[in-house]
Amino acid sequence: xxxYRYAGDADxxxxxxxxxxxxxxxxxxLSMKGIEPANVLDVGTGTxxxxxxxxxxxxxxxxxxxxxxxxxxxIALMPEGKFxxxxxxxxxxxxxxxxxxxxxxxxxxxxxxxxxxxxxARCARKRVAVLEWPYTxxxxxxxxxxxxxxxxxxxxxxxxxxxxxDTIKLSHMVLVRFNF
Numbered sequence: 001x002x003x004y005r006y007a008g009d010a011d012x013x014x015x016x017x018x019x020x021x022x023x024x025x026x027x028x029x030l031s032m033k034g035i036e037p038a039n040v041l042d043v044g045t046g047t048x049x050x051x052x053x054x055x056x057x058x059x060x061x062x063x064x065x066x067x068x069x070x071x072x073x074x075i076a077l078m079p080e081g082k083f084x085x086x087x088x089x090x091x092x093x094x095x096x097x098x099x100x101x102x103x104x105x106x107x108x109x110x111x112x113x114x115x116x117x118x119x120x121a122r123c124a125r126k127r128v129a130v131l132e133w134p135y136t137x138x139x140x141x142x143x144x145x146x147x148x149x150x151x152x153x154x155x156x157x158x159x160x161x162x163x164x165x166d167t168i169k170l171s172h173m174v175l176v177r178f179n180f
Contacts, residue, residue: 051081121162
């Protein structure tokens with residue numbers, strides 16, 4: 001079984017102050033910018049916060065998460081989505097199944113970042129978008145030892161067939177877009 005690090009409850013993920021830090025609308029708009037995805041895979045969907053935002057913009061949604069409590073909340077909130085139990089290192093989808101594969105605070109929890117990005121690249125047609133906390137010690141978010149330096153996000157991607165990579169610094173997060 002995957003050793004997921006988030007040990008809090010589902011309600012904690014949806015606290016208004018946390019949602020404000022996530023800049024959900026901005027992240028979703030930037031993730032979709034220039035590609036108009038018909039379908040999105042939300043890897044590590046948790047309670048479906050980002051899945052809901054992608055769906056609100058007309059994208060078909062699939063989500064995957066190893067935490068059954070969080071996954072059940074996502075299913076209850078978005079019955080029209082297709083949610084499965086699973087991990088980023090072994091995605092149960094066909095090659096090129098999604099226009100966009102989105103990882104919101106997932107890569108730092110991955111057991112193997114190279115395998116995780118490789119699986120996401122395999123399943124994506126147009127883009128893989130990775131949202132992470134910056135590598136800065138802060139009172140909010142995970143401890144510094146669970147955060148990634150930007151090089152730790154970019155290095156595994158060097159052997160993958162991305163045509164360009166955009167790094168976007170947000171108010172409290174970093175979004176990396178890997179484009180095909």
